[in-house]
Amino acid sequence: MNPIRYGLVLLVLVFIQGTVSGVLAIGQVSPDLVLIAVVYAGVRLGQVPATGVGFVAGLLTDFFSTLWGLGAFSKTLAGFISGYFHRSRRGARPLNAWELAGVTFLAALVHNLFYFALFSAGTELGLWTLLLRFGLGGAFYTAVVALGFGFLLFRRGAGADPYSEADE
């Protein structure tokens, strides 16, 4: 996947996230589709590209927010963390769907922790309520969606490495 395709996918996901993700919301908790894309970039491309992808994706999501820089900050961190699970660091074996979901959960957890900590600062919003409900719940929901995404990737790859560079 070349950078332009990545960019386009990100744009679409950001648009979906900013407009119709509410449809997928369960008790106001929505999955972070952009974050899944960032995590995917991380495990596929490595830390350096994923950090950049996270920053750009975060900037795009900030268009839908009043707090500029907040999305960029937290998604940069998420990209960096997910890049840590690139196969160059783990040996040759690619992540399976469950592992992808696990990495997504971890990245989303860190993402949400910083996001809601900064988001709730100086407001009447309770940080712990936000973290438990939206932070933890959102991370779990995002991981579940990432799991489904992982299964789709494996089915499409039919046993081949879904993160293979040949795919690019």
Place this chain on the structure above:
Amino acid sequence: MERLLRLLVGFREYLLLLAFLACSLVLFFLHDTSQLRAVRGYTVGLVGSLQGYVTWLPRFFGALRDNDDLRRTNIELADEVNRLREARLENIRIRRLMGLKEGSPLDLVSAEVVGKDLSLQRNTVTLNVGQDDGVGVDMPIITDRGLVGKVVLTSDGYAVGQLLVNRDFRVSAQVQRSRALGIVRWSGSDPTRSELTNVVKSVDVKRGDVVLTSSYSPIFPADLRIGVVDSVQSDPDGIFWRIRLRNSVDFNRLQEVFVVRTRPDSQRVALEARLSATLR
């Protein structure tokens, strides 16, 4: 340079992360929101508390240094306070002595006690005045409290005084109230007490009576305070009272005195000497 570049490349993930995070924060801080104000507040608090943890070490060494300085200052101040106290007490004593000197018709020369021996039966003091100051043998030594003794030995710059609390010392005395006459001497035991002897039982003497030098002494001027009657006892076998006095002068704390520059009346002394010789 090449090594630096290699180092930077080695840490490129972290450098990139820091750069992007910094950009994000710059964007975040460009907007003045309540969140931003709170974050700034937290940051200031965090930095302040970190500084508090980090700066304890220099403050600790500073405190040790201050402690040493304060100890030194404390010693200096304590020393100064002692000296000031001493000066105040000396001032009080000198004021009293000056009052005595100014109000007295006697020719007085002030002296400091530079040596004292109160551990013997024949107790003496050494004064820092001598013949050069006009001090001679048999001159009375007094303080504002009363009679101290008399000069028994002199040099150019020093004099030795025989104290009232000396077994060899005798002085003619009288009770102020009843004018009863007697002789004061020291019993040799307690330096705060003396005895008034040769007072006949027919004379009225009470506890609390003040005892002064009499005018019968060729050496001591009259009406110098010697002490106060402490107890009066009747001697069943004799005709005299056994009278104990509480000395007016505290010989243990004797520091400044006056020497009365009077010479005994030579005619009187000669006449009394002749009488003594005749009776012998």
